[in-house]
Amino acid sequence: MTLQTPLEPKPDKMSRSSLIWRKFKVLFQVWLAHMTAYRGEIIIWMLVGMVPLIMMGVWIGKAQANGGSQGGFDSADFAAYFIGTWLANQMTVVWIVWEMDFQIRQGTLSSKLLRPIHPIWEFFASHVTERFVRFPPVFALIGVAWWLAPKGTVLTPDLTHFLLFLLSITLAFLIRFTLSSIFGTLSFWTESSTALDELYYVLAIFLSGTFAPLEFFPKVVQDVVQYTPFPYIISYPVQILTGKLPDSRLLEVLGLQCLWVLAFGVLAAWLWKIGIKKYGAVGA
């Protein structure tokens, strides 16, 4: 038996598209209010992601001890890279798997299914609005980091690169969001979905380029990660920001990012479809 979301009443005056638009507007307004209320907690979570800043310290220390540069990066390059990494990590924080695990286990998902909008949009709205609450303190902290960074640190060469970074980091967020949704849908079958997401996080510290720029890893690791989503979430967006990615590769990177979003999105949707049947079947 499938649990069906009841059909919405036929709109009389409003057209279908304006109805959808209104639903999303309400959803985003509600979540923005919610997230603004939790701004203190968001700032704590922002400060928790210290790893890139710690790595910045270590690599600058290493470059200084090595006579100013290490593997083609001087102190200013490391500073720009790791401040960028920090920003990229902040923009791709995703907790949907915890939310789905909780709601499926506790059964609170049921009431969400009755609403005339797919529950995934609610998770999506909470993530997107949170990002807007996070923006101001993130940029304030980047200001501080830039002020403390070695002289001559160029975070981004020009506005174009910054705008392209915004595009690329949005795609990176979508890769991370759809991937995490896949783990989330596994909560229909297993209690280990959050542990899987933690496994992702442990791998991502190294393979996405948070621990060190990927150039510093052995050749074989560099080659293999190209076939995984990891560098497309942190490493490439940061290279676009700092202007290290050659323009000739820009379209290829953005295109592959879209492909990852598409692949994970389709898989997540399919898993949701068969999972939700099982959820109905256990009577939650």
Place this chain on the structure above:
Amino acid sequence: MNKHLKILKIFAGSSVSAQMEYRANFIVQMISSLVAFVGALLGLSVLFGDDAGLGGWSLLEAQVLVGVFLLLEGLTEVLVYPNVRKIAEMVRTGTMDFTLLKPIDSQFSVSSRNVNVFAFPNVLLGFGLMVYALIKLGNVSWTGILLSIPMLLSALTIIYCICFILITTAFWFVKVENIIELFWGFFRAGQFPITAFPAGGARILFTYIVPIAFITTVPAQALIGKISLESVLASLGIASVLFVASRLFWKFALKSYTSASS
């Protein structure tokens, strides 16, 4: 003392049997631990790829330090974290009442109630790396090993006290579970020797404000026989001061506890 040991045994037993309900998680967590371990080793090889060392530490010495870091991280996950996380919840929901009514010391009781056995493999991995790197280093002295035991205990005390003091603020601020995550954020710096950071702000921060240096650098220095008398004394001093402070703060906080409903 005997009474406290008996209570510890009962607490551990009940919390282990509760966790056995979630065995499946254990396997995924084990894989996570192994991946983190391999990652830490890969990270070291990246940082030491040129044999120049890091802040005056050789690769093997740094492996000892990472071993110490993983060991302490594991012990924190097994012993400290599951307890401090619960304290804020107990204050918020008012179940702290039951603890306060019991005829044992309340700080002891809230700090020892839970054990997270699933994190134990991390302790073993850390210990294993530490011993392996020490053996490969060769010249290990018995003085160093004997000295490292009080240094490790003092490091664990420092971690416990910082977490405990942070969470005690739950008596005034409602939602503070996440404040512990802040400490974890800084704690990551402990996988590097303090001298790896550029002189100045970062070193001062990790020595005096968040004493990460005394958590991993100092015990590792003891093990490799490069510790100074000042470090030993400072480590013991900081641990004692923090312990007394955590106790006084807890007593003070209890005075303003009015339970959840009143």
